[in-house]
Amino acid sequence: MVGGSRREEVEALREEVTHFLSTVERYNSNNLPKFERYVQLQVSENLYDLEANLAILKLYQFFPNLYKPEILYWILLKAISNLPHTDFVLCRCLLGPTQLEDLNVMRINYLANLLEHCQFKKFWSEKVQDATLISQISGFDDAIRKFVCHVVNITYQSVDRAVLREILGNITDAELKSWIAKNSWKEEPNNMVYISNQEEHVKTKNITEKITFETVSVVM
Amino acid sequence: MYRRQSDRSDSFRKDSFNRGDDRIYEDEFGYSTEGFGGGEFGKEEGGFDPRWQTQSYQCPDAVAKFIVHLYKAISNRDVAEIENLYEIRYPQLTKDYFKEEKWPYDVTHLVDDALFQTLYRELYFRHIYAQLPTQLTFSDRCNSYSNYCELFNLILTSPEPIDLTLTNQWLWEIIDEFVYQFQSFSQFRRSPKLNNEETNYIRDHSYIWSVLSVLNVLYSLIEKSNINQQLKAYFSEESADYVAGEFGKSPLYKMLGYFSLIALLRVHSMLGDYHLAVKVLENIDLHKNAYYCNVPACQITTYYYVGFAYVMMRRYADAIRTYTNALLYIQRMRQMFQAKSYQNDQVNKQTDQMYTMLAVCLVLHPQSIDESINSVLQDRKYAEKVSRMQQGDLKEFENSFLFACPKYLSPVPPALDAPPDPNQEPLHIQKTIFLQEVGQQIYLPTIRSFLKLYTTMPVSKLAAFMDIDQTVLMECLLCFKHKMYNVVWSKGISSLDGEFQAGSEVDFYIDKDMVHIADTKVGQRYGDYFIRQIHIMEELHRAMKKLKF
Numbered sequence: 173m174v175g176g177s178r179r180e181e182v183e184a185l186r187e188e189v190t191h192f193l194s195t196v197e198r199y200n201s202n203n204l205p206k207f208e209r210y211v212q213l214q215v216s217e218n219l220y221d222l223e224a225n226l227a228i229l230k231l232y233q234f235f236p237n238l239y240k241p242e243i244l245y246w247i248l249l250k251a252i253s254n255l256p257h258t259d260f261v262l263c264r265c266l267l268g269p270t271q272l273e274d275l276n277v278m279r280i281n282y283l284a285n286l287l288e289h290c291q292f293k294k295f296w297s298e299k300v301q302d303a304t305l306i307s308q309i310s311g312f313d314d315a316i317r318k319f320v321c322h323v324v325n326i327t328y329q330s331v332d333r334a335v336l337r338e339i340l341g342n343i344t345d346a347e348l349k350s351w352i353a354k355n356s357w358k359e360e361p362n363n364m365v366y367i368s369n370q371e372e373h374v375k376t377k378n379i380t381e382k383i384t385f386e387t388v389s390v391v392m
Numbered sequence: 393m394y395r396r397q398s399d400r401s402d403s404f405r406k407d408s409f410n411r412g413d414d415r416i417y418e419d420e421f422g423y424s425t426e427g428f429g430g431g432e433f434g435k436e437e438g439g440f441d442p443r444w445q446t447q448s449y450q451c452p453d454a455v456a457k458f459i460v461h462l463y464k465a466i467s468n469r470d471v472a473e474i475e476n477l478y479e480i481r482y483p484q485l486t487k488d489y490f491k492e493e494k495w496p497y498d499v500t501h502l503v504d505d506a507l508f509q510t511l512y513r514e515l516y517f518r519h520i521y522a523q524l525p526t527q528l529t530f531s532d533r534c535n536s537y538s539n540y541c542e543l544f545n546l547i548l549t550s551p552e553p554i555d556l557t558l559t560n561q562w563l564w565e566i567i568d569e570f571v572y573q574f575q576s577f578s579q580f581r582r583s584p585k586l587n588n589e590e591t592n593y594i595r596d597h598s599y600i601w602s603v604l605s606v607l608n609v610l611y612s613l614i615e616k617s618n619i620n621q622q623l624k625a626y627f628s629e630e631s632a633d634y635v636a637g638e639f640g641k642s643p644l645y646k647m648l649g650y651f652s653l654i655a656l657l658r659v660h661s662m663l664g665d666y667h668l669a670v671k672v673l674e675n676i677d678l679h680k681n682a683y684y685c686n687v688p689a690c691q692i693t694t695y696y697y698v699g700f701a702y703v704m705m706r707r708y709a710d711a712i713r714t715y716t717n718a719l720l721y722i723q724r725m726r727q728m729f730q731a732k733s734y735q736n737d738q739v740n741k742q743t744d745q746m747y748t749m750l751a752v753c754l755v756l757h758p759q760s761i762d763e764s765i766n767s768v769l770q771d772r773k774y775a776e777k778v779s780r781m782q783q784g785d786l787k788e789f790e791n792s793f794l795f796a797c798p799k800y801l802s803p804v805p806p807a808l809d810a811p812p813d814p815n816q817e818p819l820h821i822q823k824t825i826f827l828q829e830v831g832q833q834i835y836l837p838t839i840r841s842f843l844k845l846y847t848t849m850p851v852s853k854l855a856a857f858m859d860i861d862q863t864v865l866m867e868c869l870l871c872f873k874h875k876m877y878n879v880v881w882s883k884g885i886s887s888l889d890g891e892f893q894a895g896s897e898v899d900f901y902i903d904k905d906m907v908h909i910a911d912t913k914v915g916q917r918y919g920d921y922f923i924r925q926i927h928i929m930e931e932l933h934r935a936m937k938k939l940k941f
Contacts, residue, residue, distance in 0.1 A: 196611045199604060226667055233663065234603060234803050256874060256892070258706045264825055265664035265704065268802070272821065288832045290870035326894070327873040329903035335866075370901035370908070374894075376847075377912045383919040391926045 182217060185210050189224050198227045201235045208243050215246050218311035222259050225250065229266040241274060245305060248280045252287065253315035256322055260284045276305060292320055292339035313341065321355050329370040333363045451496045458485055459512065463503040466511075469557040478562050486519060494527065495519055507556065510543040518569050521576065530590050533577055537600050540570055544609050548616055553642040560647050564687045567651040570609070571658055577601035578801040582817075594805065603803040606659065610652040616640075617649025623675040626684060627885050647685075654690055657697045661798050664822055666701035667888070673698065674886035678714070688725050689738065692718060696742050698887060700798060703749060704822075706829065708757035709880045709895040710887070715750040719743065719765050745796035747774060752792050755781040756833055757876065758840070758897040760912070763920050782837050789830045793823055833875050835868060840898050843909045851905045869902065 189210050192198050207228045214220055225247045232239045244267075251259035264272075264281070271277055279302060286295040295316070299306065306312050317340050324331065324339070337348050352359060358366040451459075458481055465473040486495075495516045500509065517536035520528050543566075547554060578601070580586075581594060599605050614620065621635035632640075639645040653672055660669035676684075678698065685691065695718030702711035722743050751774050754761070769778065780788040800818035835858075842857050843849070855865040876899070879890040900909045 196608070199607060222667070223671075226665065230663070230665060230668070236804055256877065257879070261825060261829065262667050262705065265666060265822060267821070269821065285828070285832070288829075288871070288874070290867050290874055292867075292870075323870050323874050326877050327870055327902055329901050329908075331902070332904070364904065370903070374899050374901045374908065374910045376910045381919055388919075388923070391923055391930075 178213075178217065182213050182219065185213065186221070189221070193223055193227055199231070199234065201231055201238055204228070204231055204235075204238055207231070208240065211243055211246050211250075214250055215309055220250055220254055222251070222254065222257075222262070226262060226266065229263055232271075233266055233268065236268065239271070241271075241276070244271060244274075245276050245280065246309065248277065248284075249306060249309050249312065252280070252284050253309065253312055253319075255287055255316070255319040279305075287316070287319065290323060292341075296341040317341065317343075317351065321351065324367060325355065328367040330360065330364045330366045333359070333365050336365055451499075452489055455485055455489060455496070456502055458482070459499050459502050462512075463505065463508050466508065466557070471557060471559060474557070475559045475561070478559060482515070486523070490519065490523070492524070494524065507543075507546055507554070510539055510546065511558075513539045514543060514566060514569070517573075518565075521569070521573060530593075533573070533580065534593075534597075534600055536573055537577075540573075540609075544613070547644075547648070548612050553639050553645060556644050558644065560685065560687050561689075563644070563647050564651050564690045567610075567613075567648065567655050568689070568693070571606070571655045574601050574603075574606045574659075575662060575799050575801055578603075578803075579799070581805050582802065598805070603659075603663075607656075610656050610659070613645075613648045613652040614656075617645040617652075619646060619649030619653060620675050622646065623650075623684070627675065627677045627680065650685055651690060654694050657694065658798070661697045661701060662801050663803060664800065664818065666704045670698060670701050670705075670887050674888060676887075677885045678887055679717075688721075691721060692739060692742050695721070696746060697798065699746060699749060700796075703753060704826065705879075706875070707879050707881075707890065708753045709759065709878065709893070710890065711753045712750060712757065712759060712761060713881070715746045715753070716761050716765050718746055719750070719768075720762060723764065748777070748792050748796040751778050752781065752789065752796075754778070755837065756830070757895070759895060760897070764924065784834045784837065786827060786830065786834065790823065790827060793826050794819075797822065797826075832871065836872050836875065839868060839872055843898050843900055843907070844911060846907075847909055847911075849907050849909070851902070851907060854907060869900075869907070873900075 185206065188206060192200075192203050192207075197203055207224060210221070210224055211228065214225075228243065228247065232244070248260065248263055251263045254260075267277070272281075283295060283299060283302070286292075286298065320339050324336065333348075337343060340348065340351060343351070349359075352365060355367075357368075360366050458477065462474070462477045462482075464470075465477055497513070497516060499512055503509075503512075514536075517532060517539065520532055521536075547556075581601075586594075594600070616639050618635055618637045618640035622632040622640055625632040625635050636646070640649070653676065656672045657669050660666070660672065673694070678694070695714055699711050699714040699718065702708070702714060722739065747768060750761075750765070751769055754769070755778060760766075769775070777788055777792060781792070797819070800822050802818050838858065839854075842854060851865060851869075852862055855862045858865060858868075860868075873894075876896045877892055877894045880893040880895055881887060881890040882893075883889070897912045898909065899912075900907050902908070
């Protein structure tokens with residue numbers, strides 16, 4: 173299929189799925205094939221729709237005989253790639269006991285747990301074992317790097333270049349340079365990377381009481 | 393095949409629930425050909441429960457009078473009298489005559505009116521569920537279900553709005569009870585106490601109390617009333633008359649629609665779908681809806697479930713705001729509940745649960761809250777829990793969760809051959825997920841307590857305090873920032889909206905190897921305290937004036 177018609181398919185499907193979601197059609201198992209195709213497209217075209225994916229998990233909850241493990245793995249991996257949002261937790265809350273005991277699901281949960289703990293170095297080394305599962309998800313590694321950059325952005329004013337490279341998954345020097353540029357960070361001479369001026373955002377707050385006229389008016 | 397929405401309202405003919413060819417959602421959403429009412433268990437099986445058929449109970453005069461009065465008040469649309477009979481007289485009679493037995497089932501000799509019968513029977517079954525749980529039979533469960541179907545059929549399939557006026561409190565309790573009995577049945581279905589006959593009956597009549605039939609009723613009420621369109625208009629300060637439609641204009645349909653939204657919030661929460669739970673309220677501004685719906689029990693239920701969903705979504709700041717609003721609301725409304733004792737237990741329980749969850753949230757995400765709520769948490773009952781949780785006692789988090797969480801249920805019946813394993817129950821699953829989240833944050837309070845003491849501190853020094861490796865600490869610090877940076881609602885009607893913010897008390901950033909700490913210092917607050925004292929004085933003053941010497 174050429175790129176253009178793929179995009180059309182995505183658009184048409186998105187519209188249809190959005191319609192399902194706004195009505196009771198979201199509980200109609202006859203719509204599952206469309207929902208599942210939509211997940212497939214999210215995976216191959218690097219798109220994301222939490223709401224639709226949750227609706228699929230709900231249908232699996234209601235109709236366990238229609239459950240497809242492959243689709244679930246994709247949904248969970250896509251949810252991880254949307255960190256720092258808590259989508260993975262939301263998806264997991266809809267799973268049943270057999271799904272949670274599935275080895276692949278447990279493995280994905282393990283990876284998610286590492287990311288939630290911000291144990292990025294370990295994540296990258298563990299991830300290698302799951303290459304077959306993960307390589308299907310287009311743009312997965314970069315999505316995780318985006319999350320790493322998010323955490324770096326809110327934590328550091330400046331950070332050691334080597335540390336940064338490591339938590340981004342031991343990327344090449346050129347890649348590191350491109351991530352630094354993408355985030356408008358600055359390389360400094362002493363092997364440090366300047367992230368941003370945190371003093372402006374993170375400062376001691378003194379909350380003093382402000383009494384508005386409205387609150388006092390009730391007793392006046 | 394599915395039908396377009398616009399076709400749906402037409403398909404709600406009187407018998408639409410009963411006919412196989414008119415099923416709305418094919419097999420999954422339609423009801424079996426026996427339909428809503430066909431499966432009256434006791435009747436069909438030739439008297440599974442003997443009391444069902446031959447109720448020769450002579451009801452006391454006062455009770456007979458009450459039933460006739462209630463019918464008259466409803467016929468006359470006398471709201472004040474309905475309220476009095478329903479909220480005061482009915483609990484009183486129950487206390488006097490029906491502490492240990494059921495209300496009379498058949499009252500056709502007193503009032504011969506189909507709609508009234510279903511309303512009365514709804515009360516009849518509700519009483520058994522609430523007060524006589526040991527007498528609750530399998531056939532009661534099934535018959536109550538068909539009674540609800542009859543009632544909702546009358547309401548939903550009427551070609552024009554039915555002419556019925558009930559108080560909002562009553563309507564809320566119908567919907568609330570409907571969801572409760574659904575939940576009760578879902579749990580009952582998994583109980584090992586079921587006998588063969590019952591198991592077979594459930595298998596052959598899988599639509600009874602099925603999640604899809606319950607959702608179908610709630611969605612139908614929502615659609616019929618155009619409640620979402622009405623709420624949208626209301627909260628953008630436009631007139632709802634243009635969008636309400638013929639049915640939506642009737643207070644009966646409007647409020648049933650509104651309560652169905654809250655019921656959906658509850659059902660989705662019980663299924664673990666927190667996102668959808670909050671999403672169904674997207675047209676309700678929780679800060680203003682007290683004017684829209686004057687039923688306190690409904691308000692409190694809304695706050696309770698929304699707050700809990702926020703906790704599971706790791707939106708602690710929002711959960712804290714929701715719980716605080718709820719608890720302040722309860723403080724204000726206290727006196728009203730005390731007058732109506734039957735509502736008290738539920739409110740007290742939910743209040744306690746919300747304080748518990750609020751305590752959990754404040755341990756995970758410390759921030760300053762309203763002084764009067766905070767003072768309750770200083771109370772021994774909560775203070776001990778809080779200090780244990782602060783020390784990282786996972787067991788205490790678990791206890792709090794088990795005490796305060798919603799009832800979880802599985803939407804499908806258990807496998808018939810395998811007895812349910814407690815480790816596979818929905819409650820266990822949700823608890824595990826919650827505890828995993830807490831586990832990821834368990835050392836954050838310790839880090840916080842060290843950070844609080846300094847304004848700057850080298851990473852190495854903190855690592856020495858914590859007695860961990862510096863690289864491990866670095867990860868902990870990143871995790872601290874990540875977990876304390878969450879979506880927070882700031883504006884807009886939908887409670888799902890929000891943006892990422894760091895709202896917790898202690899914050900920091902790392903510059904090379906140095907941690908720079910920013911604390912939040914809260915000045916003493918006087919305003920609230922004085923205003924409260926002034927209110928108390930005024931109250932006293934009023935009371936004194938009324939006294940006659």
